[in-house]
Amino acid sequence: xxxxxxxxxxxxxxxxxxxxxxxxxxxxxxxxxxxxxxxxxxxxxxxxxxxxxxxxxxxxxxxxxxxxxxxxxxxxxxxxxxxxxxxxxxxxxxxxxxxxxxxxxxxxxxxxxxxxxxxxxxxxxxxxxxxxxxxxxxxxxxxxxxxxxxxxxxxxxxxxxxxxxxxxxxxxxxxxxxxxxxxxxxxxxxxxxxxxxxxxxxxxxxxxxxxxxxxxxxxxxxxxxxxxxxxxxxxxxxxxxxxxxxxxxxxxxxxxxxxxxxxxxxxxxxxxxxxxxxxxxxxxxxxxxxxxxxxxxxxxxxxxxxxxxxxxxxxxxxxxx
Amino acid sequence: xxxxxxxxxxxxxxxxxxxxxxxxxxxxxxxxxxxxxxxxxxxxxxxxxxxxxxxxxxxxxxxxxxxxxxxxxxxxxxxxxxxxxxxxxxxxxxxxxxxxxxxxxxxxxxxxxxxxxxxxxxxxxxxxxxxxxxxxxxxxxxxxxxxxxxxxxxxxxxxxxxxxxxxxxxxxxxxxxxxxxxxxxxxxxxxxxxxxxxxxxxxxxxxxxxxxxxxxxxxxxxxx
Numbered sequence: 001x002x003x004x005x006x007x008x009x010x011x012x013x014x015x016x017x018x019x020x021x022x023x024x025x026x027x028x029x030x031x032x033x034x035x036x037x038x039x040x041x042x043x044x045x046x047x048x049x050x051x052x053x054x055x056x057x058x059x060x061x062x063x064x065x066x067x068x069x070x071x072x073x074x075x076x077x078x079x080x081x082x083x084x085x086x087x088x089x090x091x092x093x094x095x096x097x098x099x100x101x102x103x104x105x106x107x108x109x110x111x112x113x114x115x116x117x118x119x120x121x122x123x124x125x126x127x128x129x130x131x132x133x134x135x136x137x138x139x140x141x142x143x144x145x146x147x148x149x150x151x152x153x154x155x156x157x158x159x160x161x162x163x164x165x166x167x168x169x170x171x172x173x174x175x176x177x178x179x180x181x182x183x184x185x186x187x188x189x190x191x192x193x194x195x196x197x198x199x200x201x202x203x204x205x206x207x208x209x210x211x212x213x214x215x216x217x218x219x220x221x222x223x224x225x226x227x228x229x230x231x232x233x234x235x236x237x238x239x240x241x242x243x244x245x246x247x248x249x250x251x252x253x254x255x256x257x258x259x260x261x262x263x264x265x266x267x268x269x270x271x272x273x274x275x276x277x278x279x280x281x282x283x284x285x286x287x288x289x290x291x292x293x294x295x296x297x298x299x300x301x302x303x304x305x306x307x308x309x310x311x312x313x314x315x316x317x318x319x320x321x
Numbered sequence: 322x323x324x325x326x327x328x329x330x331x332x333x334x335x336x337x338x339x340x341x342x343x344x345x346x347x348x349x350x351x352x353x354x355x356x357x358x359x360x361x362x363x364x365x366x367x368x369x370x371x372x373x374x375x376x377x378x379x380x381x382x383x384x385x386x387x388x389x390x391x392x393x394x395x396x397x398x399x400x401x402x403x404x405x406x407x408x409x410x411x412x413x414x415x416x417x418x419x420x421x422x423x424x425x426x427x428x429x430x431x432x433x434x435x436x437x438x439x440x441x442x443x444x445x446x447x448x449x450x451x452x453x454x455x456x457x458x459x460x461x462x463x464x465x466x467x468x469x470x471x472x473x474x475x476x477x478x479x480x481x482x483x484x485x486x487x488x489x490x491x492x493x494x495x496x497x498x499x500x501x502x503x504x505x506x507x508x509x510x511x512x513x514x515x516x517x518x519x520x521x522x523x524x525x526x527x528x529x530x531x532x533x534x535x536x537x538x539x540x541x542x543x544x545x
Contacts, residue, residue: 020516020518021516082513082514083489083490083516127463127515134463135515136515169463191460191466192465192466192468193465193466194463194464194465194514194515195463195464195515196463196464197463219533259517259518259521260517262533297518
């Protein structure tokens with residue numbers, strides 16, 4: 001069994017998005033309930049959330065964006081940059097705690113004290129751009145983590161796998177000129193789904209060309225199409241790139257019961273994807289995986305999806321049944 | 322949509338007395354397919370395309386000896402010898418739709434835009450039109466496409482637009498497909514938001530059907 005870390009903190013519930021918004025604190029409680037009911041909590045090592053040093057955030061985001069975000073929260077504003085990005089007084093602090101907790105999980109994995117970790121954080125991050133909040137995201141959690149790993153631990157090749165049903169525009173843009181961070185995303189086709197980027201011909205820019213890879217999937221499709229795309233696109237690309245660590249933008253909104261997309265992944269389909277990621281990590285990254293929560297809005301399905309996801313991180317495939 | 326907003330204003334032009342080799346080099350260098358031919362006063366007198374240039378120049382499969390004989394004649398060949406003088410043009414008051422339909426009709430890839438004195442103001446190429454329509458669709462901003470099936474009777478679009486407006490969601494565009502199925506129309510609003518759960522429920526509550534957009538493009542999906 002793997003030594004798997006779990007990052008979760010009650011303070012992640014403090015970011016409130018108001019009525020009619022799908023990105024709610026209940027999501028995390030559903031996830032935790034799934035881990036509890038699966039009797040996984042005793043096997044997990046809790047990772048402590050602590051606020052990130054703002055200099056860490058600045059490795060990705062403009063100082064002006066950070067200041068604007070902080071001021072908007074402290075001044076009692078209800079949104080940042082767009083009505084999608086609802087905020088409350090505690091949102092800035094919560095976002096810092098999310099990044100800080102993930103960096104702590106990364107440290108434990110890199111020190112060899114953990115094999116891998118799942119970070120059940122809010123707010124999510126993969127839509128956040130260098131200078132603006134977008135699509136419920138404020139700080140790009142996975143991007144800050146990739147920079148931290150490279151700058152503090154000297155890893156040369158970081159692989160990011162984003163299976164949220166929406167394309168991680170922010171993460172792609174941050175690394176599209178960077179050949180040391182490979183960004184792979186599989187998502188609903190951008191003609192139909194937010195945010196409208198992530199077409200297969202977006203392959204990176206300049207020296208980063210070839211280190212961005214997108215697999216758009218047409219609405220209505222599910223397990224079979226995902227299986228094809230991952231075998232055709234992700235696995236050969238990562239076998240060539242040989243990442244020294246894999247970061248996962250884990251979004252569970254491609255599930256067939258999730259209202260936020262038209263993709264029909266099954267619960268078993270999600271498990272299959274995670275098993276492929278674990279196999280890649282075993283081959284290239286000494287098993288090092290840090291999985292970071294992005295979307296996933298179906299409160300009825302989140303418990304089982306989280307349970308299977310973490311079960312696979314633990315290396316215990318029986319949990320999935 | 323007027324072409325003034327979408328046309329290229331910095332037009333690469335050529336003089337009628339210039340050599341054909343110079344025209345070929347300009348076309349290659351700027352990755353363009355047509356060169357307006359402009360006299361000293363800046364007035365349009367013709368157009369030369371990469372096809373005109375290719376027809377005029379010797380084939381690359383000729384041997385050195387064969388080419389040698391032609392070299393002198395090629396060097397003397399001028400733009401005015403091969404240009405088209407009957408140029409179809411547009412005025413700045415034409416619309417993007419005019420340009421699109423005209424290009425389809427006469428099979429050309431670019432049209433010069435001139436004023437009353439035939440002075441060249443710009444050129445509009447197929448790719449400018451494509452960019453113009455991409456802007457109209459709003460797809461340069463993050464958003465989500467909804468696909469809504471409604472009865473084919475008056476006032477349905479208004480109900481949809483009102484419902485979306487009440488949710489304070491901004492529109493990128495709305496496309497309408499007629500003849501979707503008998504007695505129905507399909508609406509495709511592109512919405513500048515990530516938060517579509519509320520509006521989807523609201524539209525269903527109003528009696529609209531949200532459809533899988535893939536049905537627009539493909540035969541029914543094979544069973545999983």
